[in-house]
Amino acid sequence: MENFSSIKQGAQSPAAAIGAVPLTADAQASHPLRFGVAQFDRYDPLAEIDELAEWGFDYAEPAGVKIMQLSASEFSATVERARDCRIHVEAMCTLLPADLKVVGPAVDLARLRDYVGRALARAEALGARTIMFGSPGSRNLPNGFSRDRAWAQLQEFLRWTGDEIVRNKYGSVIAIEPLRKAESNIINSVAEAYQLVLQTNHSKIQIVVDFFHLVEEGEDPKILLKVKDHIAHLHFANPRGGRVFPRQASENPDYAPFFANLRAIGYRGRLSLEAHTSDFHADAPRALAALGQMAGLR
Numbered sequence: 001m002e003n004f005s006s007i008k009q010g011a012q013s014p015a016a017a018i019g020a021v022p023l024t025a026d027a028q029a030s031h032p033l034r035f036g037v038a039q040f041d042r043y044d045p046l047a048e049i050d051e052l053a054e055w056g057f058d059y060a061e062p063a064g065v066k067i068m069q070l071s072a073s074e075f076s077a078t079v080e081r082a083r084d085c086r087i088h089v090e091a092m093c094t095l096l097p098a099d100l101k102v103v104g105p106a107v108d109l110a111r112l113r114d115y116v117g118r119a120l121a122r123a124e125a126l127g128a129r130t131i132m133f134g135s136p137g138s139r140n141l142p143n144g145f146s147r148d149r150a151w152a153q154l155q156e157f158l159r160w161t162g163d164e165i166v167r168n169k170y171g172s173v174i175a176i177e178p179l180r181k182a183e184s185n186i187i188n189s190v191a192e193a194y195q196l197v198l199q200t201n202h203s204k205i206q207i208v209v210d211f212f213h214l215v216e217e218g219e220d221p222k223i224l225l226k227v228k229d230h231i232a233h234l235h236f237a238n239p240r241g242g243r244v245f246p247r248q249a250s251e252n253p254d255y256a257p258f259f260a261n262l263r264a265i266g267y268r269g270r271l272s273l274e275a276h277t278s279d280f281h282a283d284a285p286r287a288l289a290a291l292g293q294m295a296g297l298r
Helices: 025-028 049-055 072-084 109-126 147-167 190-200 211-216 223-230 257-264 280-294
Strands: 034-039 059-061 131-133 173-176 205-210 231-236 270-273
Touching: 025 270, 034 280, 049 059, 049 280, 059 131, 109 131, 109 147, 131 205, 147 173, 147 190, 147 205, 173 231, 173 270, 190 205, 190 223, 205 223, 211 231, 211 270, 223 231, 223 257, 257 280, 270 280
Parallel strands: 034 059, 034 270, 131 173, 173 205, 205 231, 231 270
Antiparallel strands: none
């Protein structure tokens, strides 16, 4: 894990410039969480990976749909740049584009499998260990379509994807992301994602718990206690103000019970910020300091 205090001597860090208190080296070395930034809104954490390292983040989480738009030469250059940085890609969000359907009557299995095969290979080349399956456009049920059939299609897709990871001996897992009803008409809660994981019954299929969606759907954070053995990743944003970067631990009363339950289950893994911002260079380091405070690191 990279040192949160590794800022060039004589230079003021962005976190210090905005009044945020950075984590101490001792706290950073001992804590169980790794903090990153997922691609969202108008910023690209892979393009900003040097800045993320300077601010004290542990990794970058680019979007799979963006990675798949790169030409072969562009992707090769991206891999080299990511490998040369002090921190690296450890996760990938948004696996599928909206027009690549997983459920419904218009699923093109040949196209779907070709895309997923190439996406998994690119994720592996970048070093991603958790790949998020949110992708509401690809999984939303068409009007009038059987929910039971869609549920079976989701399991078929997830099992095949998990098998592809195993067959190629990749180091990644797929994490099902529950999304609020405003974005998706299926898999809206952690409990529902947990049910899908159990029924799919594949070691490479797990869950990402997104704090924003959890709060928006009014789900009790105690659900973390039930699903603890299947949590592969976390996403985080402040629902107040429209899914924004957190600024301080006291701004939202929902923060404390969420982190209390993370401590109760002994979660040791990654947590990515995934939020809107009008000033990424100010909000990202401030949010990192706030996360450190919420996690009890300072």
